[in-house]
Amino acid sequence: MNARKYVDRCLMELFNNGMRVTEQRKRMLSLVANSKHPQTAMELYRKMKRTFPGLSYETIYLNLKLFMDLRFIETILLGNEVRYRALPAVHAPLVQYICMDCKKAIQVSFDPSHPAFPMPEQFKSVNYKLDIFGYCRDCCDRGGSPAVQ
Amino acid sequence: MNARKYVDRCLMELFNNGMRVTEQRKRMLSLVANSKHPQTAMELYRKMKRTFPGLSYETIYLNLKLFMDLRFIETILLGNEVRYRALPAVHAPLVQYICMDCKKAIQVSFDPSHPAFPMPEQFKSVNYKLDIFGYCRDCCDRGGSPAVQ
C-alpha cells in the first residue's frame, strides 16, 4: 500500500464529508499508514506526543473511532491487545499474513469471488477478513518461538 | 459443532495436562460452547454468577487466558468489544460467517490448502482466521441496519 496515496485519500474523504483536516489527523493517518505492524492506541499516543506535546488521549480515541466509522482503519487483536491498522480502499480484498513474533503484517490482495469459499445461501456478506498467523522469514531465522496469537 | 463433545474434549485435555477439572471450568466451557454468539468476559461473568454466587472476576480472566493458551477458545472483536468463542479441534479449518446485527456466528468448514490463497514464499503459517461479516437471513428479514463491525 502506498502510504502517501492512502493518507491523501483519507484526507480528501474527510474534507468531502465536511470534516476538518487537522494536523493531528494528518499525523495520525500517516503514522498508521507508515507503521510496519498494527499500532495500539497507546503507541499512537506516544508517537503523536512527540509532535503534539499537549496532546490529549481523548483525541486519539475520538479519531480512532472516527477513522473506524469512515473505514480508514480496522482493528485486530494480537495477543490480548487491540491494534489498529490501515484499511485500503474499499473493494480491494486482502489477505493479511501476520507474524506472531514481530507483529509485522504482510498484505496480499486476492480474489474473494473464488469458489473456495463455501458461502451459505442466506447470508448477505458485506465484508470479510482473512488473517493468516505465523512467522515471517526474519523471525524464523532468529528462531524465536513466542506466545501464540 | 457438538457442544457436549467439545466440552468433553476440553475437559479431557485439561486432565491430561495435569490441570484440574473444576466446576467453574466445566460451566464456563459449557457456556461458551452453547452460546449462539461469542461472549464477552462480562457476559460470562454474569451467567457464571448464577451458578457460583461468590465467583471472582479473576476466575473468568484466568480461565479465559488458560483456554486461549490451550486453544479451546479464540477472541474476536465485534464493535469495540472483545468476545470469546469456542475453537473447534485443531486441524478443522473454518470460515465463520458473522452477523453484524445479532452477532450470531455460522461456522462452515473449508479447505485452506486451496490454491486460491497467494501464500508468500517465506512465511511459515501456523494458523488462520477467515471471518466474513454481513447479515444473516433473520436480520435481513427484519430489515435491521446496525453499526458496522
Next chain:
DNA sequence: TATAAATTCGTAATAATTACAATATGGATT
C-alpha cells in the same frame, strides 16, 4: 481577520484487566 462550527484539551469518571495473598478444592495416595 472575523466568524461559526468542529476539534482538541484538561480533567475526571467509568470500565476492563491484572496482581497478590489467603482460602478452598480436586485428585492422588494411603
Next chain:
DNA sequence: AATCCATATTGTAATTATTACGAATTTATA
C-alpha cells in the same frame, strides 16, 4: 474415606484502557 499438597478460586486492590464533558482552540470560509 481421610489426608495431603499442588492448583484453583476468592476477595481486595491496583493498574490500565476507554469514555465523558465543558472550556479553549483551531479550521475552513467569507
